[in-house]
Amino acid sequence: MFQSFDTTASPEYGPARLAQLRQQMQGEGLAGFLVPRADAHQGEYVAPHDARLEWLTGFTGSAGFCIALRDVAGVFVDGRYRTQVKHQVDTGAFTPVDWPETQPAPWLRQHLDAGRIGFDPWLHTPGEIARIEKGLQGSGISLAPCPNLVDRIWPDQPEPPTGKITPYPQTLAGEAHTDKLARLGATLRNHGQSAAVITLPDSLAWLLNVRGSDIPRNPIPHGFAILHDSGQATLFTDAAKVDEALRAHLGEAVTLRPVAAFAPALRSLGGPVRVDHDSAPIWVLHQLDEAGVPHEAGQDPCILPKATKTRAEIAATREAHLRDAAAMCEFLCWFDAQPPGTITEIDVATQLEGFRRASNELLDISFDTIAGTGPHGAIMHYRVTHDTNATLEDGQLIVLDSGGQYLDGTTDITRTLPVGHVGEEEKTCFTRVLKGLIAISRLRFPRGLAGRDLDAIARYPLWVAGQDFNHGTGHGVGVYMCVHEGPQRLSRMSEVALQPGMILSNEPGYYREGAFGIRLENLIVVQEAPDLPGADPRPMHDFETLTFVPIDRRLVMPALLGDDERDWLNAYHAECRDKIAPRLSDEARLWLQKATAPI
Known part of the structure; x- marks a missing residue:
């Protein structure tokens, strides 16, 4: 099994660890200390070595942070985790804080008159620190870079990961890494910049056509790079990750250096150097400033090229999704044969992984499977453990959110x-969520619109019923890369224009705490929309659906669907049947025939 079901959160240790942290704060003359979820690479997922927030508080979510003061410690979480955090931290020691509604600076002003708040400059970006400092202007509170105080009190902190870095086939990437380096080097020259600092692991993986194994579920390598305007690059990483195959792949365009050489290399640059203030650690700016190296704020040059997939990447991921859909259908056939009260959430996750493994092409799951039945379904990122494992009982809904990592x-x-x-109430809410998914799937929209312009369309069927959900409608997805990829999102917070080749999730939901949860998710890719007779000469985009697995018709209230929505669902199910049936066992093929019958 890729997935384990051990309990990782340890809220019972939180108070004692917080007391130790406060002793360290006192010794440093600090009034507080920031403990982020992030690592030095600002990835969403972190290695065990960097799971400081989890170790201190017990909270295991993929976003959030703690501000520990001498008499209060706030754990800041967004809408996805507000139910989860209450189960994972000792609320006698830690106070959950709704974020981003409550920002760090106002919270600090509320709880502190004056004092220095320490932070590890490796773990925070310039943009993050600047926003907090702006909010603290006029107060007696200041931010102070300092050593990591959590590392000081973590006696059995795991070692940093040293997973091998491996070449990624150019046939799947669609472009040689030397061509990417030359193209982005020219971009730097055009902006009058001599170099760019690359710190995001997925940017490294994309730029150099490599993959890694430093982060569970995400095939990306840890390291740093400096991209020069000449089209040459220097990669700073642990020597244990490098072998002759990688050296041969990288060739003369890429120089390999140890991580210890990163600081001297930064200090020796001529400038101006591009630094992404939303992803690089502020430590990078400290190195450049101390050496007098000119630098400019600018987006990581890999971000948009990585997000807009090549034809080869899109063709590859289409095949991966068809393979995965076949595994899902085999699983759903099995699931429907299990009477209520006979299987558990762990059984569901285990069986599904088994069907994915049967393809002999699964390299990992893309995240820990969310299999939440009944009230657990209302915990958006629920992770089943041996301690929480529930039996699926008659009348419940189960939210099953999962994925696979395949080479393609x-x-x-x-x-x-x-x-x-x-019950009828659950079916009614399910149909409203389905209407939101269909609305995004059918959407045509003018070129230049961003996720914030589309997000409300998926919510409208819920809004008219006085309902909503506390997460974005969709996130970006990589190709044998991170399952959460920026900058593209279907979210009211996303201002990035959607471009052809961007892969997104389409996943509206509805959650009733203590009762049930509902979520439906397909992956979609932005494409140029075909012209329509009589339409204005305005460039338009629409979405190609990548996911072909039936939506459970037993939960659909047909009377709540319009004719166009019913036609879309029937056409989608017909396409599922045509594309997936040839890949299935005889039993699953019969199941699929029934599951995709027209409504």
Whole structure:
């Protein structure tokens, strides 16, 4: 099994660890200390070595941070984790804080009159620190870079990862890494910049056509790079990750150096140097400033090229999604044969991984499978453990959110399934969520619009019923890369224009705490929309659907669907049947025939 079901959160240790942290703060003359979820690479997922927030507080979510003061410690979490955090931290020691509604600076002003707040400059970006400092102007509170105080009190902190870095086939990438280096080097020259600092692991993986194994579920390597305007690059990484195959792949365009050489290399640059203030650690700016190296704020040059997939990447990921859909259908056939009360959440996750493994092409799951039945379904990022494992009982819904990592693509799919006979209220809410998914799937929109312009369209069927969900409608997805990839999102916070080749999730939901959860998710890719007769001569985009797994018809209230929505669902199911049936066992093929019958 790729997935384990051990309990990792340890809220019972939180108070004692917080007391130790406060002793360190006192010794440094600090009034507080920032403990982020992030690592030095600002990735969403972190290695065990960097799981400081989890170790201190017990909170295991993929976003959030703690501000520990001498008499209060706030754990800041967004809408995805507000139910989860209450189960994972000792609320006698830590106070959950709704974020981003409550920002760090106002919270600090509320709880502190004056004092220095320490932070590890490796773990925070210039943009993050600048926003907090701006909010603290006129107060007696200041931020102070300092050594990491959590590392000082973590006696058995795991070692940093040293996973091998491996070449990624150019046939799947669609472009040689030397061509990428030359293209982006020319971009730097055109902006009058001599170099760019690259710190995001997925940017390194994309730029150099490599993959790694430093982060569970995400095939990316840890390291840093300096991209020069000449089209040459220097990669700073642990020597244990490098072998002759990698050296041969990188060739003369890439120089390999140890991580210890990163600081001297930064200090020796001529400038101006591009630094992404939203992803690089502020430590990078400290090195450049101390050496007098000119630098400019600018987006990581890999971000948009990585997000807009090549034809080869899109073709590859289409095949990965068809393979994954076949595994899902085999699983759903098995699931429907299990009577209520006979299987558990762990059984569901285990069986699904087994069907994915049967392809002999699964390299990992793309995240820990979310299999939440009944009230657990309302915990958006629920992770089943041996301690929480629940039996699927008659009348419940189960939210099943899962995905696979294949060499040719990364998948992410959510289906909400009925256990036995489900009530009318659950079916009504399910149909509203389905209407939101269909609306995004059918959408045509003018070129230049961003995720914030589309997000509300998926929510409208819920809004008119006085309902909503506390997460974005969709996130970006990589190709054998991170299952959460920026900058593209379907979210009211995303201002990045959607461009052809961007892969996104389409996943509206609805959650009733203590009762049930609903989420449906397909992956989609932005494409140029075909012309329509009589339409204005205005460039338009639409979405190609990549995911082909039936949506459970037993939960659909047909009377709530319009004719166009019903036609879309029937056409989608017909396409699922045509594309996936040839890949299935005889039993699963019969199941698929019934599951995709027209409504």
